[in-house]
Amino acid sequence: MTRDAATPTVRLKARGQRLWDDLTAEGELPAMERVLIEEACRLVDRLDRIDGILAGRDRAWMTLEIDDLGEVTIVLDKVLSEGRQQQVALKTVFAELRQARAGAPPAKPSGKTTPAPAGPAGGGGGGVVADLTARIAAARSQAAGQ
Numbered sequence: 129m130t131r132d133a134a135t136p137t138v139r140l141k142a143r144g145q146r147l148w149d150d151l152t153a154e155g156e157l158p159a160m161e162r163v164l165i166e167e168a169c170r171l172v173d174r175l176d177r178i179d180g181i182l183a184g185r186d187r188a189w190m191t192l193e194i195d196d197l198g199e200v201t202i203v204l205d206k207v208l209s210e211g212r213q214q215q216v217a218l219k220t221v222f223a224e225l226r227q228a229r230a231g232a233p234p235a236k237p238s239g240k241t242t243p244a245p246a247g248p249a250g251g252g253g254g255g256v257v258a259d260l261t262a263r264i265a266a267a268r269s270q271a272a273g274q
Contacts, residue, residue: 136166143176144169164225178211214271217267
């Protein structure tokens with residue numbers, strides 16, 4: 129089943145919307161490509177936000193810690209390392225999108241990725257979309273635990 133390619137199901141900022149428009153210019157998309165493109169657009173927007181923080185244009189994600197002596201410590205939430213992780217995620221999504229558009233079988237995840245959860249009993253698990261969904265969930269869990 130396909131959807132209208134003109135409107136993503138997620139809210140995008142300027143650069144994410146430009147990427148969406150470029151990648152969906154041909155019209156309707158298979159569901160797997162739509163998910164991959166939406167994730168790529170969200171990652172591009174997130175990278176822009178991280179870049180703004182690193183460049184000082186945007187407010188940083190930070191906390192103030194006050195110790196027993198009344199000294200204040202400003203703690204930045206690892207924005208640079210998160211930026212690097214988002215760049216790797218974007219590269220992976222683009223590689224999977226390229227494979228999906230070429231009709232190639234999905235690549236096996238390598239490195240420290242979390243394997244896709246098993247599908248319904250007797251089911252196959254969903255291929256690239258299930259794998260991507262599992263990795264996104266793992267990244268969110270890891271970010272929440274930091």
